Amino acid sequence: MTKREQKRRSITRNRNISPAGRLQLYVMMGIFVAILVTGFFFAARQHFASIDYGIRNSKLRKQLDDLETEKRRLLLAREVSVAPSQIKQAAKKFGIAGQDVEGLQTASLAKNPAGNPAAAKIADTAKSGPAYPIVNASFTAAASRPAKQEKPGKDDAPRPRVVTTAMVAAR
Amino acid sequence: MARKSTRKKKANPRQVAFTRFMFIVAVFAVWMLGISARLVHLQVTQHDWLREKAVDQRQDVKKSKLLRGTIYDRDNRPLAMSIRVKSLYADPTEIADIDATAKILAKSLKLDAAQLSKQLNEGKAGKKRFVPILKKLDEETVQKINKTLVADNIQKADMPRFAGLHYSEDQTRSYPYGSMAAQVIGFSNQDDAGMAGIEQSQDDILHGAVIKKLQERDRLGRIYDETVFERERPGDISLTIAASYQFKADQALENGVKAANAKSGMAVVLSVKTGEILAMSNYPSFDPNSIKDAVPASITNHSIQSVYSPGSVMKLVTYGSGLEKNLFKPDDQIDAGNGTIEVANHKFTDSHHVGTVSYSQALAHSSNVCAIKTGLRVGKDDFFSMLQNMGFGARTGVELPAETAGILRSPDKWNGDSLASMSIGYEIGVTALQMASAFATIANDGVRIQPRLIKEIRKPEQAPVAGNKSEGVRVVSVETARNLRTMLRQVVLTGTGRRAQLNGYTSAGKTGTAWKFDPVAKRVDPSKYISSFIGMAPADNPEIVIAVVIDEPKNGARDGGQVAAPVFKNIAEQLLPEMNVKPDGSEIREEPVAQDIPELAPSKNGEKGTSTEKQGEKSAALTAPKAAEPKKPVDSKKGSDKKQGNGKKISGDTTASAGLPRRDQAELVES
Numbered sequence: 001m002t003k004r005e006q007k008r009r010s011i012t013r014n015r016n017i018s019p020a021g022r023l024q025l026y027v028m029m030g031i032f033v034a035i036l037v038t039g040f041f042f043a044a045r046q047h048f049a050s051i052d053y054g055i056r057n058s059k060l061r062k063q064l065d066d067l068e069t070e071k072r073r074l075l076l077a078r079e080v081s082v083a084p085s086q087i088k089q090a091a092k093k094f095g096i097a098g099q100d101v102e103g104l105q106t107a108s109l110a111k112n113p114a115g116n117p118a119a120a121k122i123a124d125t126a127k128s129g130p131a132y133p134i135v136n137a138s139f140t141a142a143a144s145r146p147a148k149q150e151k152p153g154k155d156d157a158p159r160p161r162v163v164t165t166a167m168v169a170a171r
Numbered sequence: 172m173a174r175k176s177t178r179k180k181k182a183n184p185r186q187v188a189f190t191r192f193m194f195i196v197a198v199f200a201v202w203m204l205g206i207s208a209r210l211v212h213l214q215v216t217q218h219d220w221l222r223e224k225a226v227d228q229r230q231d232v233k234k235s236k237l238l239r240g241t242i243y244d245r246d247n248r249p250l251a252m253s254i255r256v257k258s259l260y261a262d263p264t265e266i267a268d269i270d271a272t273a274k275i276l277a278k279s280l281k282l283d284a285a286q287l288s289k290q291l292n293e294g295k296a297g298k299k300r301f302v303p304i305l306k307k308l309d310e311e312t313v314q315k316i317n318k319t320l321v322a323d324n325i326q327k328a329d330m331p332r333f334a335g336l337h338y339s340e341d342q343t344r345s346y347p348y349g350s351m352a353a354q355v356i357g358f359s360n361q362d363d364a365g366m367a368g369i370e371q372s373q374d375d376i377l378h379g380a381v382i383k384k385l386q387e388r389d390r391l392g393r394i395y396d397e398t399v400f401e402r403e404r405p406g407d408i409s410l411t412i413a414a415s416y417q418f419k420a421d422q423a424l425e426n427g428v429k430a431a432n433a434k435s436g437m438a439v440v441l442s443v444k445t446g447e448i449l450a451m452s453n454y455p456s457f458d459p460n461s462i463k464d465a466v467p468a469s470i471t472n473h474s475i476q477s478v479y480s481p482g483s484v485m486k487l488v489t490y491g492s493g494l495e496k497n498l499f500k501p502d503d504q505i506d507a508g509n510g511t512i513e514v515a516n517h518k519f520t521d522s523h524h525v526g527t528v529s530y531s532q533a534l535a536h537s538s539n540v541c542a543i544k545t546g547l548r549v550g551k552d553d554f555f556s557m558l559q560n561m562g563f564g565a566r567t568g569v570e571l572p573a574e575t576a577g578i579l580r581s582p583d584k585w586n587g588d589s590l591a592s593m594s595i596g597y598e599i600g601v602t603a604l605q606m607a608s609a610f611a612t613i614a615n616d617g618v619r620i621q622p623r624l625i626k627e628i629r630k631p632e633q634a635p636v637a638g639n640k641s642e643g644v645r646v647v648s649v650e651t652a653r654n655l656r657t658m659l660r661q662v663v664l665t666g667t668g669r670r671a672q673l674n675g676y677t678s679a680g681k682t683g684t685a686w687k688f689d690p691v692a693k694r695v696d697p698s699k700y701i702s703s704f705i706g707m708a709p710a711d712n713p714e715i716v717i718a719v720v721i722d723e724p725k726n727g728a729r730d731g732g733q734v735a736a737p738v739f740k741n742i743a744e745q746l747l748p749e750m751n752v753k754p755d756g757s758e759i760r761e762e763p764v765a766q767d768i769p770e771l772a773p774s775k776n777g778e779k780g781t782s783t784e785k786q787g788e789k790s791a792a793l794t795a796p797k798a799a800e801p802k803k804p805v806d807s808k809k810g811s812d813k814k815q816g817n818g819k820k821i822s823g824d825t826t827a828s829a830g831l832p833r834r835d836q837a838e839l840v841e842s
Contacts, residue, residue: 054387054395061397069255072238073310079249079347084418 231386231394235340237379239363240405242356242370244414245447245626251346251356251370251459253363253379257313257338259305259331263295266335276336279319280305304336307343328392342379350456352417354472355410355571355624358459367470369408369624372572376406376628406630411447411623411638416440419745420450424719427738428454431702431724437474438742439607441716443707446611446620446641448569449715449746451604475567475574478600479701479720483537483667484683484731485596487609490534490542490658492549492557494651499545501531501654507540515587519543519595531658535666537682539595546594551582554590560646561609562619563601570625570638577601596683603703607718610680610705613659614713617652618643660710670736671706675754676747679713680706680739682731687723699723704735708743709755717742 017025080086213221242251259280266272269291277284287304294302308316313330320331329337344359357368365374380402387396420438428436440450451474457465471477493499510524525538533541546554558564564579578600580589585598592598604622612619625638647655659679662668667682687699703720707713719735719742727733747754 051389051395054397055389055393058386058394058397065255070310072252072254075249076252076254076345076347079252083348083351084414085349085351 228390229387231388233340233384233386234381235384236342236363236381237402237404238342239344239359239379240377241407242377243407243409244417245409245411245449246413246415247409248414250348250352250410250414251344253342253344256307256309256341256343258303258307258341259316260337260339261291261294261302261304262300262335262337263291263302264298264300264335266291266295269295272335276304276320280316301339307341313338326391328388328394344459346459348414348418349460350458351414351421352412352451353456353459354453354470354474355412355451356459357572358462368472368571369410372570373408373625373628376408376630379405404631406628408628409626409635411442411445411626412450415749416746417450417452420452420717420742421454421456423738423741423745424452424454426741427719427734428721430726430737431721431729431734432726433721433734434723435473436719436721436738437477437603438720438738439474439603439718440742440746441607441611441622441718443611443614443713443716444620446608446622447626448604448622448624450742451624472571472573473720473722474603475569475571476602478575478577478602479722480597480599480685480688481601481606481703482596482683482685482701482731483539483542484606484681484703484705485593485599485601486534486537486542487613487655487659487681488557488561488563489546489549489554489594490530491561491613491647491651491655492554493530493545494654495557495647496549496553498548499530501658502529504528505530505533505541505544507533507538507544510540512540512543512591514543514547514591517588517591519591531661532665534658534681535661535664537662537667542594543591546590551585551590554593555579555582557646558593558599560619560644561612562605563599563609567602567604567608567622568639568641569604569622574604575602577605596685603718603720606703606705606720607716610707610718611716612646613652613655614707614716615643615652616649617645617647619646656707656710656713659707663706663710667730667732668704668706668736670732671704671739671743673708673740673744673747673756675756676708676743676752677710677756678706678708678739678743679710680704680736682736684730700729702729702731702734704731704739706736706739706743708747709752711755714750714752715743715746717746 238255239253241249241253244250261272261276263269270288273288273291274284276282277287282304290302293299305312305316317331320333320336322333325332325334327334331338342363344363346353346356346358353368355368357365357370357372359365359370359374359377363379365371365377370377382402383400385398385400386394388394420440424436424438427433436452436454438450438452439448441447442449451472453469453471453473455466455469457469459465494501499505504527506527507521507525510521512519519539521538521540525533525536525541528536528538528541530541530545549557558579564577566574566576580598585593589598608619608622611622620643621639621641623638623640627635627637629635656679659681660677662681663671663678668680671678671680681704683701683703683705685701686695686697687701688694689696689699701720701722702724703718705716705718707716717739719738721731721734721738724734
């Protein structure tokens with residue numbers, strides 16, 4: 001058998017595939033292509049989903065950082081507002097603790113309480129305990145009053161706690 | 172025709188198909204080869220450039236510092252804490268028209284347009300991607316800027332919506348209580364480095380490390396992946412001071428300094444049993460939130476960094492040494508003679524002589540002659556040893572920077588009169604904390620505990636570590652300590668410290684007044700005093716020791732009993748109830764101030780002055796003994812019927828009953 005004959009026979013063999021077998025072949029090919037396309041599709045979807053999750057994740061992380069920062073800022077603001085000097089300032093602003101309630105001065109007030117009812121009151125309060133309750137009471141009163149009633153003067157303006165060089169420049 | 176058909180037959184279709192196929196393959200091969208060559212060219216020769224470009228487009232490395240650790244008080248109130256802020260910077264490479272941008276920015280942010288334009292142009296020329304514009308902006312300002320700087324038709328993920336502008340993370344330190352305990356807490360600079368106080372001494376723990384964040388961004392600049400290179404987070408520090416105690420001590424000291432029109436003052440409150448510093452005040456103080464406005468002198472923590480001559484307060488050590496050597500008992504009698512004693516050609520004089528009195532009364536009335544006699548009996552070596560055991564001449568070891576050891580010369584460098592001078596608190600330099608620690612030792616039954624300021628150190632994911640708790644060292648016997656406390660109690664009841672009597676509590680302590688040394692004139696300045704009172708309460712079972720030192724009081728009588736004792740009283744009366752210490756005394760119904768006995772001091776005769784000048788050259792801490800206090804009118808009525816701190820009425824011959832004859836009592840009152 002010559003080489004040419006051999007080639008011819010092999011071609012003939014291929015041509016002799018039955019239609020059913022060909023269909024099976026096409027179906028198989030179709031299935032494989034579909035699997036491949038589906039795989040690519042899911043891979044692409046996962047890729048974009050991961051990027052999307054990544055973006056969301058970073059946003060949430062930033063949000064968390066921002067909230068953490070805000071929490072610290074509020075904590076700081078709270079501490080500033082409960083600082084004795086600030087309470088004293090607030091009390092002074094509302095005229096509740098105009099006089100200093102410190103021991104030395106309360107002692108001098110206590111000497112002649114009869115002549116000055118307000119002084120006697122302060123002295124009595126001071127006797128019952130340290131100066132804090134007085135200050136606390138004044139702070140509560142200050143908080144319950146509408147803020148608009150009082151216009152803070154220059155000295156009463158709250159001191160910014162955050163470094164303000166940039167703020168000044170920004171203004 | 173036949174030949175033609177033969178030729179056609181020769182053109183085999185398979186062969187043609189094969190040829191065409193091969194041609195297509197060749198075209199593909201060339202195409203692939205071309206692409207491969209291009210790929211090789213790009214990936215080999217232009218690899219770095221492409222990589223840089225790709226990374227630049229996609230990746231972003233952000234560096235930020237971890238927030239500096241927080242300093243808390245003993246009740247977990249933050250005394251110093253850092254918060255995140257933002258800094259605005261420009262990336263000039265992203266800005267097309269620098270000048271136009273600079274004009275807009277300058278107008279919106281109230282900056283100099285020319286300066287800004289210059290900065291941005293220089294940045295662009297140098298391919299700089301970070302040109303700082305505004306630093307440490309708070310949230311309010313950031314929002315304002317975000318509203319102001321909005322460019323049209325810009326696709327940018329981050330704020331502000333303006334080409335080439337970005338925010339970087341930054342932090343700022345804040346001190347919510349302002350000037351309170353400012354010298355103790357200290358402050359940190361712009362680079363987050365501690366510069367004073369705890370901020371400086373504990374910088375290793377508090378300092379926040381720089382962390383790197385590798386961010387992957389999409390084409391809109393949105394971050395879709397982030398890798399954070401974690402570093403150890405800084406620790407927090409909890410101090411032994413309490414904000415409440417500190418505030419009260421600050422206020423009392425401020426009032427005291429203002430009332431005496433003094434230059435400055437310091438107060439230290441020590442817990443007797445633990446050695447914890449509950450408050451450490453200095454006045455005037457400064458606000459670490461605005462450090463630029465601070466006066467340099469007010470930044471110094473004088474309680475541990477400044478040395479002064481304690482004066483009569485040092486008699487505690489003198490009598491303590493004598494008691495420890497069993498040389499006398501508190502009720503034994505000592506003769507002050509005519510109120511003068513000469514040691515090594517140096518004449519020491521009492522402002523008024525007390526005659527023969529008990530040791531208790533000698534201390535109560537602060538007799539210099541009696542103290543010198545006691546000191547001389549104790550001897551150089553034992554006295555020096557006691558000073559060392561009490562902690563003088565050495566740092567206390569408190570966790571603060573720049574603490575001084577004070578001035579204590581070894582006995583071989585002493586002059587002939589040094590022992591006498593040191594017995595009454597001269598020729599020695601101490602700090603307020605050292606003095607408070609010495610008194611705390613007596614209050615703690617003779618066991619010395621190292622003062623400490625750090626309660627605990629908290630590191631992330633670790634159990635809190637307690638501060639340095641030193642083992643107590645016995646300095647004097649329990650009996651000696653108790654006897655000394657009894658003697659100190661007399662100072663408050665009948666002696667120079669009667670203004671330190673407390674409402675509801677018993678107290679004990681000692682007054683001290685000394686002249687200041689003028690380093691320019693190299694001699695003492697008789698017009699400048701340092702007045703102090705160091706006391707403890709309650710007297711029998713002390714919980715706290717409070718040292719009050721007032722520098723250069725100018726108003727009225729300037730001795731420790733008049734100037735510093737009321738500050739002690741003010742602090743103690745506020746702190747003791749808050750510390751839940753049970754009252755052990757009665758309320759004072761009357762202020763026992765009309766018949767105050769001025770503290771005794773050596774007279775400023777010529778001899779003494781000469782000697783002091785000689786000593787003054789050796790040490791800046793040396794001061795000459797003070798002059799007699801101004802005399803006060805005697806209220807004989809009150810003198811005959813007065814009340815003690817515990818509220819009990821005592822008979823007119825108080826001093827007599829305490830060992831002072833009635834004849835001497837009259838002299839004492841008149842002096």
